[in-house]
Amino acid sequence: MSANGFSSPVHKPETLRIVHILRAPMGGVLRHVRDLALAHAKLGHEVGIICDTSGPAGYNEALLEQLEPHLSLGITRTAMSRSVGPSDITSTIKIRNLIKSLRPDVVHGHGAKGGVYARICGSLISTDHGRPARLYSPHGGSLHFDPASKNGKIYFIIEKSLERLTDCLCFVADFEANAYRSKVGTPKCPSRVIYNGLAEDEFEPITLADDAADFLFIGEMRMLKGPDLMLRALSRLKAEGAQNISAVMVGEGPDREEIHTLIKERELQTNVTLRPPMSARTAFSLAKTVVMPSRAEAMPYIILEALAAQRPLIATNVGGIPEIFGKAKDVLIEPDVDSLTARMRFASQNPDDFMARMPDHTDLKREFSIDTMSNWVLEAYYKAKSRRK
Missing domain, CATH: 3.40.50.2000 (Glycogen Phosphorylase B;)
Structure with missing residues (x-):
């Protein structure tokens, strides 16, 4: 696995308050967030999730129900539209207030919309420990767009402008990191490649x-x-x-x-x-x-x-x-x-x-193990939080 400068995953004694933000609670993104949340909760960290209200019925919602009892900061649902529009202003205000109430040390956005909310809203609050560390995992997301298309140009300009609000980019594959460099540009903020992992x-x-x-x-x-x-x-x-x-x-x-x-x-x-x-x-x-x-x-x-x-x-x-x-x-x-x-x-x-x-x-x-993945992500949290100080 590419660790991009990490010497080794290190368990730190400091307990973190971690909030994950994703729009649609489904598929691989939900699986990724669930695994990180459970792994870090087991280590004693306080973890919560903010996601859209309209999750797909069936298996995905059942997954969230099974996950919630393990999260001390709970699962909070609030409307998030898929496309960019006026409703984003209202959503940003609501999510900013939600994050502030949870007082996180770390805000981790997943997918294009989750990444926008995590970084903008995370930059608009201050907790007892100062501004939270802001991390972003694209999970493909906007990186699937053609850079020559109208949508691609818009999204990649947004991605580049948000780098100054980003304490760490966490890519799930070298391919994703390369796509970001090709379409958005070489990141000016720290970045890491950390593969997804599975349980034993x-x-x-x-x-x-x-x-x-x-x-x-x-x-x-x-x-x-x-x-x-x-x-x-x-x-x-x-x-x-x-x-x-x-x-x-x-x-x-x-x-x-x-x-x-x-x-x-x-x-x-x-x-x-x-x-x-x-x-x-x-x-x-x-x-x-x-x-x-x-x-x-x-x-x-x-x-x-x-x-x-x-x-x-x-x-x-x-x-x-x-x-x-x-x-x-x-x-x-x-x-x-x-x-x-x-x-x-x-x-x-x-x-x-x-x-x-x-x-x-x-x-x-x-x-590809959950332990390896969660340890590297936790190390990224500590490093990002240290830089915020």
């Missing part, structure tokens, strides 16, 4: 259900994640003669209706089963091979979770995914229908050979 029990193998399907897609139902690519590949394989090919798609998202339409257009109603959000390990038992055909990513948890659970995985060569696969990155494909169809065909016809091409399980376990 997540490295245990999964037992398949007796009626397991051939393929599984799990994640947010949006075209960026490539669910349409999997459906088109399934359609081709079916046309080749695999009439009984089957798949399960788990998740919710803004493009779910388009996915429904595509299933009907491709006449895949008897081949594809749609399921609501559920835990990754539960979903992994539903199919023989996991398919994650993302068009863009940062450091996706679902990739780590599938490999840790020792599931064969078809994934794309985007974002920080090659960093997870390491020496096995040659097995990755481009996010297009031709490549995906060929790899799904190979995986179904040669399951043992395909599984043998997955990353080494021991290396994966050593590189």
